[in-house]
Amino acid sequence: MFNRSLYTLPFISLIFANMFFWMSANFFLPVLPIYYHSLGMNDHQVGLAIGAYSLGALLFRLPSGKAVDRWGGRRVISAGILLSIAAIASYYFSQTTATATVSRFLHGMGISGYSAAALTMVTLMPDERNTTQAVAAYTLFTMFGIGIAASSASWLFQLSGMPLVIAAGIAATGLALILFPLRAQVKMPAEQGEILPFRAMMKRPGIVIPTVSLAAANMCYGSMMTFLPLLMLSQGMAEFHLFYVSYAVAVVFTRFWVGWLSERFASERLTFFVLLLLAATMLTAGGVTGPGALLLSGAGIGAGYGLAFPVMATTITANTQPANRGSAFGFFTTAVDVGFAAGAIAMGAVAAAWGYKAVFVTAGLYTAAYAFLYQAWLLGKLDPKRLRPDRARRPLPKI
DSSP states (O other), rough: OOOOOOOOOOHHHHHHHHHHHHHHTTTTTTTHHHHHHHHHHHHHHHHHHHHHHHHHHHHHHHHHHHHHHHHHHHHHHHHHHHHHHHHHHGGGGSSSHHHHHHHHHHHHHHHHHHHHHHHHHHSSSSOGGHHHHHHHHHHHHHHHHHHHHHHHHHHHHHHOHHHHHHHHHHHHHHHHHHHHHOOOSSOOOTTTSSOOOOHHHHHOOHHHHHHHHHHHHHHHHHHHHHHHHHHHHTOOOOEEEEEHHHHHHHHHHHHHHHHHHHHHOHOOOOOOHHHHHHHHHHHHHHHHSSHHHHHHHHHHHHHHHHHHHHHHHHHHHHSOOGGHHHHHHHHHHHHHHOOOOOOIIHHHHHHHHHHHHHEEEEEHHHHHHHHOOOOOOOHHHGGGGSSOOOOOOOOOOEE
């Protein structure tokens, strides 16, 4: 469960601001494809416009992280929120493929500015021993915001069309700006330590390894969310409520307990079990049919995804000084975009060639192979205590 020391007014305000921000960002994915089609765009044009969001986020995550280290999280968060509001407002005037693509790209830029800065602030506000629980609370409220948006966006669109969805998005983003604690006190000032160049940081196993691990986790998530409904439809099932209910319950349950698990097993060791769980879930989804597949797949991907981000973010925190944490998290969060793209796009080629079940088998085998590589080789670079006594070395210093 969450430590009581987290329940300070600034931290509570921060996680609610985070919930409203991600709610606003996710109002649009369920309705924009329909809206763009209604404007006369073809499938290729719709895909280009929708995909510009991920491109904008991916291209600006690293510069945004560096900006956090140089100018501080509060300024970058404010800039990201204001840019997001402007981008959402521009949706109202985006009537062509070109203007829709620009709007989505700008929205992705705003997301990148917010995400690295907010995650950095979350790791600086509590005591370091409570970092995992802080990240778990942060990402739990992210899921709450996404869930509210996903369940209400279509209803808003049907009720009054795109203007109402845009108004809801601007209102939620504005609430995030109001609630963000601009005077929040941090336990470790961001000025602590020397700011290092990206090249030096990217040589650190404590940054690269959890980022690659998160990409593997997000590949499983992207594959599951994209292709499980298509697999079930191909088997004659049109109702997926068992999957989404079990997914939601598993995400919430694991994020309440992730702090305790990380303290008991250490985040570096726990990563191996998270990867194994995701691999087993993907293989199960590819081999089990009917309601059982929906229930097991939802619970497995929810538990694995619920643990992956806060556990791996804890490893990043343990290996970086506050002065470099924004850059580290900027790089770390690119794994979200890369992993999801691999799951949705690269696995699409697998589905086209060998069918939907092959997607889950391929993703499961890859993740299992990476998990054992992590356990056999990569873990030793993160946790020297696991090495044999004759090969033991001193822990790597934080950068």
